[in-house]
Amino acid sequence: MYHPTTRVLAVLELLQTHGRMSGAEMAARLEVDGRTLRRYIVTLEEMGIPITTDRGRHGGYALVAGFKLPPMMFTDDEALALSIGLLAARSLGLAEAAPAVASAQAKLERIMPANLKRRVSAVDETVRLDLSQAVSPADNAALVALSTAAQNRQRVHLHYRSAIGGDSERDFDAYGLVYRGGRWYVAGMCHLRKDLRSFRLDRIGQVQLLEQRFIRPADFDALAHLAFSVATMPRAFAIEVLLKTDLKSARDHLSDAIGIFEQAGDGVLVHNQSDDLDWFARQLARLPFAFEIRHPPELRDAVRTCAQRLMALALE
DSSP: OOOHHHHHHHHHHHHHHHSEEEHHHHHHHHTOOHHHHHHHHHHHHHTTOOEEEEOSTTOEEEEOTTOOOOOOOOOHHHHHHHHHHHHHHHTSSOTTHHHHHHHHHHHHHHHSOHHHHHHHHHHHHHOOOOOTTOOOOSOSHHHHHHHHHHHHTEEEEEEEEOTTSOEEEEEEEEEEEEEETTEEEEEEEETTTTEEEEEEGGGEEEEEEEEEEOOOOTTOOHHHHHHHHHHHSOOSEEEEEEESSOHHHHHHHSOGGGOEEEEETTEEEEEEEESOHHHHHHHHHTOSSOEEEEEOHHHHHHHHHHHHHHHHHHHO
16 A cells, blocks of 8 residues: 555656656556546645646646756765765665665666766765674664654564573563664663663564553663663673763763763762773773772782783883
8 A cells, every 4th residue: 555645756756757647547557536636736736846737538737848856956065974874874784785775876876966976986985984893683674663663652572582592572662772882772661571671683583563652761862771781781890990080081081881980079980890801901001091990909900910011012
């Protein structure tokens, strides 16, 4: 079943392609009656499309002679945004993204003026984006279904496979989707756990839309929730470090992925859960400001070892 808007645009396409068509022929092609076709014609006229009407048994419709739809126009900044967006889409972990990008690019190139087409081609041929960590889901079905559910505030039933291979089912309210660290995630309310949860899309097997609706919290930030979930996930070591700087500088030199930042009277506290103290020590070693390790004591040893290694390399 076609949406009425699609049929209205189809009328315009037929008039542009054939110049003039009888009402009967056009109605037959669109599989509508004459009265419905006339409503579509009126809709086009209200949009400013000039159409001539020949009444009578053999009457028909045509666009006013010389009328053409204006070409799609882009500013230089818009063309750059479009080009970078198409490049990024190839590497965002979307299943079958390359064919879709190629198709979209081909359609746009057909309507772009020559100078704009050259600028877009220049970006496509010379710019490269490093998104090599992307992990593609088996297909785009989960992304499409969950983004639709989030927009419509519609509950879903989903099948999920954990990192260790365990299968589960649950009802879920999708509050938002996030692309982070090369993977797609959905965050929202899990009715199995009765709490906020985040799930990787490449582990979601099936999504079924349900009739129930939900209310999304007005201030919910899916990316912030995911960052918090990752940083507070229980691991071997609970880390607390005081950074002798302000909150902005702390975030400029350490991404939110490293932990939770908390403004303190004498600096910024970073809370982290980690299995690799050597890696965390290396992150601290590159900071341009002082810091104080509060927990755990083993992190002090890891930082000391890192410093000794760097000193040895400097003296070689």
